[in-house]
Amino acid sequence: MGRMGLVVQKFGGTSVADAECIKRVARRVVARKRAGDDVVVVVSARGDTTDELVELAYEITDRPSEREFDVLLSTGEQISIALLAMAIHAEGEDAVSFTGPQIRIITDSAFGKARIRSIDTSRILEALGRKHVVIVAGFQGMDSSGDITTLGRGGSDTTAVALAAVLGCPCEIYTDVDGVYTADPRIVKEAVKLNRLSYDEMLEMASMGAKVLQHRSVEFAKKYSVPLQVRSTFTEEEGTWVVEEDEHMEDVVVRGVTINTSEARITVAGVPDRPGIAAEICGVLAKAHINIDMIIQAGSQAGHSDMSFTVTKGDLPKAKEVLAPVVKKLGASSLTADENIAKVSLVGVGMRSHEGVAVRMFSALAGAGINIQMISTSEIKISCVVDGSRAEDALRAVHKAFETEMAAGG
């Protein structure tokens, strides 16, 4: 599994927001170093720095060039790395900072959402060899012509995971929560912290609304088998490991329950029942760059059927606009939308080998008097759309039904 005693630690913007925060991170890094590990630290821009830089750009123009926007934004992380290096020096350890371009984090040229192609580890390994803590600016790289690029939302997580991948070591993501829970502990007080879950489970949890890790960094970790740990900047406790699935993981039926209230349901009713209708509806949405989820086509009645799907609330106005002419053309009877919905999802690789999970979930919702509007399932996930006003009740009811098993898994 690569080099022993090497770790990549990533600290987000709130962890380096001001001088006190930066000193706290420095002490934490130094403690780890003195415990005998080699440490590579990835940092984000401090607190509100990115917002301030964005504001500067919009004072100049409504449509800033993407290339120059990346030149501007990348300064935020550069400030953080220099300050953290100084703070580590003040604690008496050697440290050296690198921007993305300095360690040749080469990306494609998609400014604002670039993808990492390669990283040159030579300067990092050389500095580690001299017993320096290595500090790398997250979120940034350069393309093959030397232009500065940024990686988009959650980019610092991606930088950290990519570094861990090329260095062959685990990656610790420090954040303001102490791990991944069986459900959002602010809503479900019985929720317990998970010790371990698989990449696929984390991906389902993340896409279902657990905002601890960016989807893309988990995908990256999965692709390169990087063990990830989500843990708190503010405590010494072990966090939650996100790792490759192993044979014991299926012993636990369900890993967690999530809720997502950011979607809206669209229903096209009374669609004539002939081939190609679903393709036509999905086609216009795809052309408008609108992602859809939970597509359900209700069985045919008198040669007509209903088609429902969910989109994010932000995409709803545009979706209605592009669908209106299609609905007319197809001769469908109506186009309706409901923003007041919530999607409650049950996630766990154990579902594959355990039957009856869906039935238990539906019963739990029924027992709480909650009507199910839509259902979709995958190998390791079951999602139900319910009325938005019952969102938290639904989460609690489903969590309660699987609580004992999940706690055993945590």
Place this chain on the structure above:
Amino acid sequence: MGRMGLVVQKFGGTSVADAECIKRVARRVVARKRAGDDVVVVVSARGDTTDELVELAYEITDRPSEREFDVLLSTGEQISIALLAMAIHAEGEDAVSFTGPQIRIITDSAFGKARIRSIDTSRILEALGRKHVVIVAGFQGMDSSGDITTLGRGGSDTTAVALAAVLGCPCEIYTDVDGVYTADPRIVKEAVKLNRLSYDEMLEMASMGAKVLQHRSVEFAKKYSVPLQVRSTFTEEEGTWVVEEDEHMEDVVVRGVTINTSEARITVAGVPDRPGIAAEICGVLAKAHINIDMIIQAGSQAGHSDMSFTVTKGDLPKAKEVLAPVVKKLGASSLTADENIAKVSLVGVGMRSHEGVAVRMFSALAGAGINIQMISTSEIKISCVVDGSRAEDALRAVHKAFETEMAAGG
């Protein structure tokens, strides 16, 4: 003289202090471009940015690492180039920004005061070829191992002049004054703006207290024969050209008068008259890194002489400290210092071929009832130390004596 219609324009921190300032610079650059010139723009950090970054560092530690300090400070200019590029785009012209490292401004590794060794013009020429305005971050470069360096005080001027040197074009330094004057116009209301002066004259003027251009950038311009123009960000008027000396320059006896009140005089009195004394005194000062100016040894009286020289006021305490034991050892009678002095200097390459300049200067001071404490001369400069309280009177008196000639030269 290189490429026709190419110019390097440098705008300082006050010229890009906020969005309105940046837009004004953008309009100015675009106007020049549309008039048919290719433009390379060098910018400094916005207004107080550098001070804010310095403050951030000192919140972390009293002794920030020089390497990391440069990583931190260089973000200031990087923000400026991105914003200026966006502002030029908003005016409808193409523009592209480059950091120092991106165009391989290679320096030595003296962090905080690095010297430029080479610049790779390929990306600049390629962008100019595509009819882009090229915007370069001043003050910064990288050393041969890829570490970010900064050039120290006046570094953006140096970047601009160095770029003009490698591109073989003139360099315009935009500032808050509209040129170089025969004397400080705030003190001498008859002072006139010079159209032209030589590098050597500018160097003498700069070192004598005219703060328009950094000494180092003028030296650089002289070394590579870069025609420099100092002009105002706020008006369209031609400024002052600083160029190679030509045969007609000597027609004008005096180019300008400057005053410097930042020095103090030290006198070691009653020094025994034997070889090596001056060397001993200067030696201890040199060892303490104290620059001295205007060394004068008064003629021997009864086997003893007095030695006077000037140092900057900031160096005075240290100078006294290191000299005390030497004075004792040499058996000199006293060590005194006077901070209340002013040095008035007359500068002009025409002095070489015109006699009687010194006499006219001394007479002017005598006519105003001002006593001369020390005199030093070089080929193109005469300096007199006078009582600090008479500084402005001395400046006006000397200016008046040469006014007609200087105005003719202006």
